[in-house]
């Protein structure tokens with residue numbers, strides 16, 4: 249049974265003394281990101297594809313204003329050629345892996361459905377992503393990239409980008425950012441006043 | 448802070464300021480030596496620089512890319528290694544159990560692995576000293592291991608929801624538990640050379656940096672003590688070369704600061720760059736490897752996590768993450784989960800967790816995405832984990848090498864091979880049963896396992912045989928007498944406890960041995 253938490257808790261807490269200056273600055277910067285974004289690493293078609301994949305990995309049903317651009321963080325990281333400290337030895341370097349992976353995904357969509365991934369129905373998109381996750385795709389483009397590892401890495405990065413956003417954190421009832429002063433009630437079923445109750 | 452000119456020959460250069468570097472830095476400075484610490488990372492001001500935000504805090508991790516190979520590739524970055532003045536202690540969870548005497552005698556007791564070149568009595572006084580200095584919080588009486596000479600200086604930290612649940616499950620099964628020893632303050636504490644440090648505010652964020660200074664990371668403990676005694680800390684100084692003089696000793700260290708190469712002349716070098724960077728630096732420079740053991744014997748604790756969902760509100764972001772411990776599995780009896788078919792043992796630890804870390808692990812391990820992922824994520828406030836930390840044997844197939852790929856600094860990326868052996872597999876499957884039973888008894892639903900290994904150990908091991916070890920029992924290189932190593936790389940065996948307290952103990956021991964030797968020379 250999924251839990252639901254009230255909207256607006258994190259934004260409200262950000263304006264209180266429960267959040268340190270450093271924390272508020274970090275989170276408000278993320279909240280204030282402009283919706284429009286021009287990719288710096290990916291080409292426009294690659295970026296559209298990446299966004300479509302991210303929308304299936306973490307579907308967002310809320311209003312446009314609440315949309316969290318998961319792909320943006322990936323593009324920004326790759327544009328800076330930054331790493332998270334390691335990669336599977338079996339994988340090519342991150343920039344190549346993303347380019348190869350997106351091209352291979354598109355090639356698989358074309359060979360199975362004679363259509364771009366972008367134009368597939370959602371259940372077709374999901375079916376193809378499942379095959380990639382299970383490394384059950386073949387064809388030349390996948391020869392240079394272990395499909396399951398590509399999927400795992402992409403999924404982990406998408407999840408990290410999404411749940412780093414205060415509005416996504418709000419949906420799971422997380423208010424750990426409001427850590428000032430000390431948490432007083434930390435045992436089972438003990439809540440401080442500022443912690444949201446599930447609806 | 449004291450500053451030394453690069454033209455001056457200082458007594459010692461310490462490379463790296465983590466658990467292995469900081470304590471000896473303070474000890475050498477207190478003895479009146481001129482010491483300079485070269486640290487690749489920044490010197491943070493936690494109150495201003497550490498938001499309670501995992502993304503922003505990824506700056507604490509060593510993010511230069513490493514290549515993870517083998518059957519069980521080790522994740523680095525946020526899972527394994529830090530940078531900054533304080534090293535990985537900036538983001539350690541501060542769980543500080545002592546090793547037990549038999550941890551140091553694995554080969555004698557089981558015929559596998561390695562014995563340490565000294566026994567527990569050599570380390571115990573250092574445990575005692577460090578616990579006192581850091582202000583470790585722990586129980587009045589600890590059920591496992593030899594009797595303590597003194598109690599923990601502070602009472603235990605409050606136990607959070609995950610700890611209460613583990614206690615509940617263990618009690619049903621007859622497994623003993625105790626509030627854990629944590630190097631985080633349960634009350635204000637006065638520290639020599641540092642001043643008053645304030646108590647833990649239960650913010651559960653230790654793995655992404657403590658903004659209130661309650662956690663005993665090195666930057667708020669041994670580093671200020673070292674500075675108080677006249678050490679210089681040079682942050683953002685990345686060491687690239689150790690230069691050998693005519694005598695065969697290292698007389699100069701080259702490092703890059705602000706994009707410029709600088710040199711520091713010195714009499715002694717203490718290499719404390721951690722299990723990956725220490726051997727990498729030695730291999731790049733072709734040093735100290737007549738044994739061929741530099742980079743060999745990579746070990747990583749068995750560290751399976753079992754997660755479960757509970758009806759109760761747990762809120763895993765509150766309280767010291769590792770609140771509870773059991774060492775009944777240190778040398779488990781056959782009654783616990785059937786005949787024990789592995790060498791060594793492990794400890795059990797309750798775990799709280801930050802959301803991004805948890806969800807990222809969940810996505811990887813369970814392969815969840817789409818609506819299934821989002822639904823499971825909403826259970827975050829109701830989840831709790833148990834984690835083991837167990838011994839890992841050294842194997843020939845687990846090692847570090849330099850790859851052909853260059854990193855952003857133009858240095859070869861390290862490639863690390865890691866595959867669990869039979870012993871680790873058997874221990875892990877034992878632990879899997881035990882932890883699932885605990886969670887069943889505590890009322891968990893949707894239980895799932897996150898397979899992992901934690902802490903990289905052992906690439907420059909110490910020992911009495913120069914053909915099989917890189918450094919002697921004092922941490923001194925067999926090949927280059929003025930080079931010492933002090934970090935997690937020197938452990939001959941992995942131990943069945945978290946490493947940091949023992950790394951600090953060896954660090955002080957190395958410093959004392961070195962100072963004795965120096966006095967004799969004078």
Ligand SMILES: Cc1cc2nc3c(=O)[nH]c(=O)nc-3n(C[C@H](O)[C@H](O)[C@H](O)COP(=O)(O)OP(=O)(O)OC[C@H]3O[C@@H](n4cnc5c(N)ncnc54)[C@H](O)[C@@H]3O)c2cc1C
Nearest residue numbers: 463465467487534535540541542686724934935945946947
């Ligand atoms: C998430 C997490 C939680 C942990 N929790 C615990 C715990 O609860 N209990 C526990 O006991 N242990 C824990 N650990 C492990 C513990 O942090 C490490 O074992 C310990 O800090 C290692 O000490 P070290 O001295 O070997 O290396 P480090 O502490 O990593 O220090 C090495 C330092 O050297 C610097 N350096 C490296 N290369 C260079 C170079 N070329 N030039 C200059 N400087 C360089 C690095 O920047 C770094 O600051 C945890 C680790 C992680 C990742």
Ligand code: SF4
Nearest residue numbers: 647648650651653657
């Ligand atoms: S739980 Fe305590 S020690 Fe850990 S980060 Fe928070 S205040 Fe610091």
